[in-house]
Amino acid sequence: MNTPSAFPPLTIGHLARDLASRAGQPMPALRCYESLAALWIRSCDTGLPGAGVLRDMTLRAGRRLAAGEDTLIAPEVDRIPSRLARDESFVRLPASLAVQGVEWQDAVRLARTWSASRGWSGPVLVAGVRTGGAYLAPLVAAGLEAAGVDVRVASVRAGEKPEAGGRRVLLVDDPPLTGRTLLALAREVPGAAGAEVLVPVFDAADVEGLRQAGIAVTVLPRDQWQSTRRLEPDALSAYLTAEGDWPSGEVAPLVDGLVPGRGNSALSPWPGVRRRSPGRAAIRLRTSVGIRHAVAGWVPPGIFGDAARAAATTLRSPLPPATLAVAPSLVVSEDLVPAAALGPEPAPHLLEEAVDYVLARAQQLTVEPSRPGRPIPAVVRTVAQALTRADEEASAALLHRLLSVLAPALPDNRCEAEKWFLDHGGRLRKTGHLAHPYRRDNELLTPLIDLAALAVAFGGGLEAVTQSLARRLPGGHQFWYSALAVALLCYGTARGGQLPRTYNAQRAAETAVEAYRLQRGMSRASAVVQHMLTDAGADDAVAAPGVVHRWAQQPGALVEPRLPFGGTPAAALEPGPTGEETELTLKAVTRWTEGGIFQPVREGNTLLLAPLDAPSTWPRAGEALVELARLLPRPGLLGWCGVPVVALSEVG
Structure with a gap:
C-alpha cells in the first residue's frame, strides 16, 4: 500500500494559502464560499482591517452558490489579506454545517420560508451569530435578494449590538439549544424596526422560549433539511448512483429499501442515537451477490467533511467498519450489529x-x-x-x-x-x-x-x-x-x-x-x-493547588468530570467500611433509589449514582443526596468523583 500524503490541518492560514494558490482559476463553489466565510469570521473576531472586503466576497460567492453554480473563480491574491496566510489558528467550526446535518441549501430554503410569510416590507439586515450563524447569513441574504428584498449582511457575537440603521434585523444561527443568546441579542437590537430570528431546528419546541418572549421566529424543521430528505430510499438511490464512489469497483448497487426499525434517524430516532446527531439510515443494498445491509451516514459536503472522507477512503484496519461507498455528503459503511x-x-x-x-x-x-x-x-x-x-x-x-x-x-x-x-x-x-x-x-x-x-x-x-x-x-x-x-x-x-x-x-x-x-x-x-x-x-x-481525588460535593454539574482542583475533599475513610457497614450501605442505597431519581451502578468497590432525568432536574436530585448521607452508616461514605459516588471500601 502506498503511503498517503499528509493532510493539511484546517487552519485559517491553510484556507488563505489554498485560495491564493487557486487565484483566478475555477474551484468548487461550496469550498470557495466556506473558505471565504471562515476568513471573514476570523477577521471579525480579531477586529483587524479587511473584514468588509471579505464579507462582500463571501456574499457574492453565496449569491452564485444559491443560484446553482457548481464552480466559481477564486479571488485574486491581493483580495485576501496577507496576514491571514500566516494565521495558524484553527478554523472555528459551525455546529450546523460541521456536525449537525445542516447544508447550504437549507439556509436558502429558510430565506424563502421567511419571504413567503413575511409581514415586513422594508429593508433588512441579516446578522449571523458567530460562529455558526455567520456561515449561514450570506446564504440567507442571497435567498432574500432573489426574492427582491433590500438586504445587508453582518455578523454579531453575544454582547454586541448590530448596526441596524433603521433596518429590521434578522438574526441567523445554528439550531438553538436554549435560545438564550438569540433572545439576548434580539432584545438589544436598537431602533423601532426590531428583530426576528431565522433558524433551522431539530424540534419546534427548541424556539418556544423565543416565541413566548414575543420574538417572531421562522424555522426550517429537520424533516425539510437537505440531509434528511436525501436519506429517503428513492432520493438516496439516485444520489448514490450519481455521486457515489464505490472502492470495490463493482457496479453501484441499488438501494432496496430501509431496514425496518432503523430508518432515517432524523425522522424516527434510533435507540442510543442522540437527537441532535446527524441523520443516518440502515439500508438494504441489492448487489451482484445478493442483499447486503449497510448504514448511510451524513458527512459535511464542504471543507468540514474533508477529514471524514479522507478517513473513509484511506484507513485500512480490521477494526473499523468497512467503507462501501463515499459521496460528497454521505459515507456508506458495513452495518455492524453489536453482539x-x-x-x-x-x-x-x-x-x-x-x-x-x-x-x-x-x-x-x-x-x-x-x-x-x-x-x-x-x-x-x-x-x-x-x-x-x-x-x-x-x-x-x-x-x-x-x-x-x-x-x-x-x-x-x-x-x-x-x-x-x-x-x-x-x-x-x-x-x-x-x-x-x-x-x-x-x-x-x-x-x-x-x-x-x-x-x-x-x-x-x-x-x-x-x-x-x-x-x-x-x-x-x-x-x-x-x-x-x-x-x-x-x-x-x-x-x-x-x-x-x-x-x-x-x-x-x-x-x-x-x-x-x-x-x-x-x-x-x-x-x-x-x-x-x-x-x-x-x-x-x-x-500549585492540591489535587482532589474525591470531593465532598459536585463543583458544578452533577455529572461532569473536571480538572481536580479547587474543591473540598471528602472526609477520609479511616478505617474503610467494615463488612457490616458495607451491607448496611448497600441496603440504604437500594431503598433510597427506589424513587427512581438515581440508578446505582457498581464500578469496582464504588457505587456510582447515575441521575436518570434531564439536567434541568439535577438541582433537585442534588438536594436529595443530603437525605442519602443521613441514611448511610457514615456521611463521609458519600462523595463526588465525576458523578455522585458511595464508597464501599477505603478510597483516597
Missing part, C-alpha cells in the same frame, strides 16, 4: 488490538507538521494554569512538547467505550471511526488523545495503556506515562462538557461509568504532571 459490549473488565488482548488500531490509524492519516507560529491550544493552557497557577507560558510549552512526541495525525475522536464492542465471532469491532472535527480538543492532532481515551473506555487506566505503548515504541515507561497523563487531562477537560445529556437507563449507567473513570484518571494524572512541572521549577511548588 456484546466490552463489559467492565475486557480481556487484555482487546486493549492490545485497540492500541494497534490507534497507531495504525495515526500512521495512515498523518497531518502536516505544525508551521512556526501556531499557537498553543487553549485546552493545554487551561491545564497548565490549573496545575501550577504560575509561569503558565513555560508550563504550557512543556505540556505541548510532551503532546507532540508522536507525529500529528487525524484524531479518531470516537474512542469512547460505547463505540467498541464484540461481534458474533467474538472479535473486537468499532463504530464511529470517521474523523470528526467538532470537538473542543480538535486543535490536538495527536494519537495520544485517542490512546488516553482507551484508558477510560477499557477501564485499565493509564498504566495499562502505558505498558502496551512502551512495548511498541522506544522511550520507556515513565516517559509514555507522563505524555499520556497530559493527554488524558486535555481529553478529559474537553470530554467532560460533552457527555450525553439525554438518557435512558442504559445511557445513564454508561455515562456515569465514563464520568467516574475520567475523574479518577484525571486526579491521578494531575498528581503526576503537577509533580513533573513543580520539579522543573521549584518556585511553583508553593503556588
